[in-house]
Amino acid sequence: MDVYRNLIVPADQAPLARLIAATLDPVNCSDMFQTGLSPTGDEPATHYISSGGISERFAALVPFTVWAQDPDGQWVEISRDPGKPEKTHELCIQAGLDITLEAIEVMYASADVTAENPWAAMARMGLQLVRPPVPEPTTELHATDEVV
Numbered sequence: 001m002d003v004y005r006n007l008i009v010p011a012d013q014a015p016l017a018r019l020i021a022a023t024l025d026p027v028n029c030s031d032m033f034q035t036g037l038s039p040t041g042d043e044p045a046t047h048y049i050s051s052g053g054i055s056e057r058f059a060a061l062v063p064f065t066v067w068a069q070d071p072d073g074q075w076v077e078i079s080r081d082p083g084k085p086e087k088t089h090e091l092c093i094q095a096g097l098d099i100t101l102e103a104i105e106v107m108y109a110s111a112d113v114t115a116e117n118p119w120a121a122m123a124r125m126g127l128q129l130v131r132p133p134v135p136e137p138t139t140e141l142h143a144t145d146e147v148v
Contacts, residue, residue: 065114
């Protein structure tokens with residue numbers, strides 16, 4: 001059975017997060033962390049996000065945090081499970097990945113994994129979806145263009 005998770009990682013951790021997710025949960029996680037986020041919505045992305053179902057097995061490995069807002073509207077961490085970096089490392093080695101436990105620990109410590117909807121998590125973290133650049137309009141007319 002799958003469980004819902006919203007996962008956000010810093011941009012420098014996204015390649016490792018993609019590799020681990022695709023290796024340990026290939027059915028659900030082969031295309032994770034493709035959506036860029038930044039504080040302004042402009043490139044470059046400072047974080048990457050994935051939301052949706054992941055296997056219970058994978059969910060048991062990754063960190064998980066529960067947040068709530070206090071009466072003043074400030075976000076308060078209610079609980080945090082740091083995940084199982086040692087078990088993740090063991091499974092990655094068994095799968096043939098050349099990865100260190102330290103790299104997994106750093107990535108897990110920097111990840112924001114919740115059951116929040118993505119918009120709430122992005123708002124809590126002060127992040128927006130990165131908008132693709134808008135091409136400059138051209139005003140050049142070509143001989144085949146009709147003027148109406």
